[in-house]
Amino acid sequence: MQFGEFPIEECENCILAHSQLINGERISKGTLLTSDLIEVFVSDGYQALVVARLDADDVEENAAATQLARFIAGNGTRLEKAHTGRVNIYAKVDGLLDYNPASVIAVNSVSSAITCAVIAADQWVLAGRMIGSVKIIPYAVPAQDIGHAIDAATPMQVHSPVPKSVVLIQTTLPSIKKKVLEKTERVTRQRIEARSAELTVQHHCEHRIDELSRVIEESIQAIPDLVLIVGASAISDQCDVIPAAVESVGGQVQRLGLPVDPGNLLMMADYNGTTVLGLPGCARSPRHNGLDLLLDRLVCNIDITDDWLNSLCIGGLLSEAHDRPQPRVAAVSDIPGTARIAALMLAAGSSRRAGYVNKLLHPFNEKPMVCAVLESVLASRVTESLVVTGYQADQVEQALQSYDVPFCHCPRYAEGMAHTIAAGVSRLQDFDAVIVCLGDMPHITANTINQLVESQDNPSDKIIVPVHRGVRGNPVMVGRTFFDSLLQNEGDNGARFLIRQYPDQLIEVEIDDASILQDYDTRDALNTL
Numbered sequence: 001m002q003f004g005e006f007p008i009e010e011c012e013n014c015i016l017a018h019s020q021l022i023n024g025e026r027i028s029k030g031t032l033l034t035s036d037l038i039e040v041f042v043s044d045g046y047q048a049l050v051v052a053r054l055d056a057d058d059v060e061e062n063a064a065a066t067q068l069a070r071f072i073a074g075n076g077t078r079l080e081k082a083h084t085g086r087v088n089i090y091a092k093v094d095g096l097l098d099y100n101p102a103s104v105i106a107v108n109s110v111s112s113a114i115t116c117a118v119i120a121a122d123q124w125v126l127a128g129r130m131i132g133s134v135k136i137i138p139y140a141v142p143a144q145d146i147g148h149a150i151d152a153a154t155p156m157q158v159h160s161p162v163p164k165s166v167v168l169i170q171t172t173l174p175s176i177k178k179k180v181l182e183k184t185e186r187v188t189r190q191r192i193e194a195r196s197a198e199l200t201v202q203h204h205c206e207h208r209i210d211e212l213s214r215v216i217e218e219s220i221q222a223i224p225d226l227v228l229i230v231g232a233s234a235i236s237d238q239c240d241v242i243p244a245a246v247e248s249v250g251g252q253v254q255r256l257g258l259p260v261d262p263g264n265l266l267m268m269a270d271y272n273g274t275t276v277l278g279l280p281g282c283a284r285s286p287r288h289n290g291l292d293l294l295l296d297r298l299v300c301n302i303d304i305t306d307d308w309l310n311s312l313c314i315g316g317l318l319s320e321a322h323d324r325p326q327p328r329v330a331a332v333s334d335i336p337g338t339a340r341i342a343a344l345m346l347a348a349g350s351s352r353r354a355g356y357v358n359k360l361l362h363p364f365n366e367k368p369m370v371c372a373v374l375e376s377v378l379a380s381r382v383t384e385s386l387v388v389t390g391y392q393a394d395q396v397e398q399a400l401q402s403y404d405v406p407f408c409h410c411p412r413y414a415e416g417m418a419h420t421i422a423a424g425v426s427r428l429q430d431f432d433a434v435i436v437c438l439g440d441m442p443h444i445t446a447n448t449i450n451q452l453v454e455s456q457d458n459p460s461d462k463i464i465v466p467v468h469r470g471v472r473g474n475p476v477m478v479g480r481t482f483f484d485s486l487l488q489n490e491g492d493n494g495a496r497f498l499i500r501q502y503p504d505q506l507i508e509v510e511i512d513d514a515s516i517l518q519d520y521d522t523r524d525a526l527n528t529l
Contacts, residue, residue: 001053001139001141003017003051004050005048005050006051006053008038011051012034012035013034014032014054015032015051015052015054015060016031016032016049016050017139018050020041022040022041027040030061030085030139052140057143058141060139061082061136061141062082062083062085064114065135068116069087069089069134071150072132072153072154072156073089073132073156074156075158076160077156077158085135085136085137085138086135086136087133088132089131089156090429091125091127092127093160094125094126094158094161094426095158095159095161096123096159096296096297097121098158099121099156099157100154101121103152104118110145112137113136114137115134116132116133116135116153117133117135118131118132120315122293122297123296124292125487126425127427128427128483129484130484132156161196161197161300163197164198164298165225166198166200167203167219167224168230169202169216170203170229171205171208171229171231172204172205173232175232181204184284185199186414187284187285187286192295194411197299200222203215203218207231207232207241210245212241212245213248216229216245216246216249216276220271224274226274226275226298227276229278234280235256243267243278246276250271251269251271251272252271253267253269254268255268255306255309259313259316260289260293260316261317262287262289262290262318263280263291265280266290268294277294288318339458340430341453342384342386342433342434342435344386344424345387346388346421346437347387347400349417350391350413350414358391358392359520359521361396362520363529369442369520370396370439373441373442374387374400375403376444376445376446376449377437377449378403378405380450381446382449385406386405386427386428387400388410388420388423388424389407389410390409390414391413391414415490417494418486418489421489422486422487428483431480432460432480433460433480435477435478436474436478436494437449438474438475441474441475441518442520444474447513448466448516452464455507459479460479460480463476463499463502463505463507464477464506465499466510466511469514472508473516476494478498482502
């Protein structure tokens with residue numbers, strides 16, 4: 001490829017290197033200079049232009065990026081249309097991301113003109129999350145280089161979970177309270193249901209080798225895909241109760257200990273083809289730990305090898321990372337006034353501060369409170385609405401059955417609002433922005449929502465927050481540039497972390513209505529409703 005300034009008569013079929021403004025019309029860089037465009041430049045007095053002239057064996061940037069991306073994008077992924085030499089790769093389904101890091105390095109080693117960036121492998125991703133991006137740096141690259149990059153590429157895949165049946169066994173000691181057993185059962189059920197598995201049987205037995213052996217044999221008769229054992233005491237040795245019980249019935253302990261924290265004290269065994277896991281104490285908590293890493297692979301039928309287990313040491317010091325930068329994404333709509341905005345209504349919370357009473361079903365104007373919020377949403381000027389359910393999903397959907405609105409269930413609702421938002425955003429990827437509406441704010445009006453909708457012609461790269469007398473409130477509108485951050489977010493952290501991370505993208509809209517500050521979280525607050 002030749003790059004430089006050439007006489008205007010030699011620029012036909014070349015690529016414009018720098019944007020130009022002619023008669024009030026912007027000719028963008030990267031535009032192919034046709035004979036008609038050349039005439040426009042000549043009539044405006046141009047005698048030369050800075051262009052990229054492709055050689056016979058060059059591949060134009062968008063074509064090159066598309067060719068390579070098609071080899072990198074495997075099962076469970078989808079490609080975005082090439083733009084400015086970039087093709088973004090997205091997860092098409094919920095599941096576990098799997099690829100060979102060495103292959104990605106090999107692709108990038110072909111030429112600095114060819115780049116491929118990916119998120120970390122072996123993590124659970126939601127449909128719609130960006131997982132990789134191919135970018136060609138110059139306006140064209142030699143066909144030979146693209147060929148070498150394709151030869152080096154191996155597919156990224158997102159493996160969908162396969163339904164599994166799970167048995168949970170908890171051993172007991174006098175010191176173990178009933179509430180601990182109940183919480184462990186609840187957390188385990190939520191953990192596996194989030195991965196399309198089902199807890200089919202649960203057993204309790206004394207923390208003794210003979211008792212546990214008997215229950216293991218009984219459990220295997222149900223032919224489960226997976227047996228999870230939570231001990232009253234953590235496993236501290238190969239001869240401890242749980243591994244000893246597995247071996248006493250003919251099982252084989254394959255691993256005791258993971259290079260992961262939390263989750264070190266985990267046992268992996270096989271009993272007649274059924275995987276048996278002895279869980280660490282941290283598995284009683286919903287916090288991300290080593291068990292989650294193994295479950296992700298097990299439910300997707302991906303082999304767990306010693307090499308993979310040993311590799312967990314890199315990144316094995318687990319933490320909750322809320323604020324992460326995301327790759328660049330193109331806006332859906334660049335035409336002023338045509339933005340597509342969806343309302344994402346959160347109706348999944350378990351109302352713990354209200355004493356486990358589902359506050360969303362609390363009466364308000366002779367209807368459940370959640371109905372008032374949805375009516376305002378549907379009366380507004382949003383393009384589409386989606387309700388995310390979780391706690392008591394059947395009852396919430398029943399309350400809203402008379403409204404023409406789709407539902408999305410979030411199995412991980414108990415782990416925090418971030419998961420509820422991510423479940424909804426993953427299904428709204430085609431919109432320029434989402435307005436995150438809380439189901440416990442019944443005084444929010446359609447007019448308030450409309451003021452957010454109308455505040456920006458193109459909200460795709462903005463975070464728009466309503467303000468009343470200097471105080472920020474809800475709902476918040478988030479542009480699709482930040483969707484990937486929302487899909488990565490975890491815990492009970494909503495969308496407001498984006499304000500800290502991207503203060504320059506924040507737009508405040510003054511609202512003359514205190515309802516943006518008023519929600520109903522507690523029993524006392526509900527009594528005032």
